[in-house]
Amino acid sequence: MTALPSPDYGNPIPLGLLGYGMSTVLLSLANAGVYELGTMVLAMAVFFGGIAQTIVAILSFRRKDSFAVTAFGGYSFLWLTFAFLLIWQQNGWWPTANSGAAMGWYLFIWAIFTFGLFIGSFVAPRVLTLVLTLTWILLLLLAVANWTGNATLTTIGGWEGVATGASAIYLAFAFLLNEMYGRTVLPVGKPLARPTGA
Template sequence: MTNNPTALAIKDTTANPAPLGLLGFGMTTVLLNLHNAGFYSVNSMIIGMGIFMGGIAQIFAGLQEWKKNNTFGATAFTAYGSFWLSLVALWLIPKTSFGAAYASDEKSVGFYLLLWGIFTLFMFIGTLRSNRMLQVVFFTLTILFFLLAAADFTGNETLHIIAGYEGIFCGLSAFYGCVAQVLNEVYGKTVLPLGVKRTTVKIE
């Protein structure tokens, strides 16, 4: 009696979580940077979107990317979802009775943004093996973090406004990536191009 080993292949039939993550990132980034550009003040609209779309939706997408064995997507969506929750915490904690003494000054926020910029720079390097859409999102996000950090370190309001407009473009790029992936999948063809995908790294 001989034992013949049998190969078992498991096909992943779950949906693509990346459009949700890109939507959460893109919409909240546009809305926050309209504030940075001077169109309105921080308000409950930004805070609400930051918690639920920027935070919870992205973390959910990141957890689904983890299940798909996509380290890049899982790290990116979970990290930036946590960024949004931490940003909301920075705004709200000083408004509480116990947190008033812990309000962050511009210098500390500058270091906060600088670290996120460094992290995003390394993530951008990872996108060089991915599609053009993803490269644009992470490149412009890197610039956004560095501009905002510089604005906080120097107190230069002009830099802050420039960062706002640059951030609007970054957010719209992610929004485009969401819509493109959804429509391309629905129609089974390239409706909106994402750029040539090279290999391995993906958020799709």
């Protein structure tokens, strides 16, 4: 995942990060107890968290950015499946869709997905590694909260999720503004590792 412009298309990465970050903040505020989880969060999850990131993944495929395709493609379907699980349950179409055990394992498998991206992010800007670290912690916290029914863990996960979303929003504007100004406006940090041969 890079901030380099493509000769064929504009850089879709900031849009994808904003879709992820803003949706995460809104859902996390609900988990933290600021307001109830409702249609506002579900609409954001479907359209900006899900569909927008799907578009970004497709555009990243054209840019030959495998990491971005995997990350944005994967997280877009995290948001879409999460939204539909809640919609199904709320309408009584699948009453057990959001049971603690089921949601715990659902979140845990996404934590495994995120850990793989975390390892790959070592050759990307350091702030991206931070975003994925916070995402991994968030998913684990919420998985355990669902398994145990511990409301305190859900609240902690909510505030940790706000930090996660905020870090993604920061990275989005860092990529966007640094590209527009042609210099470092918001630092993103050097990669923790170099690819072989770099």
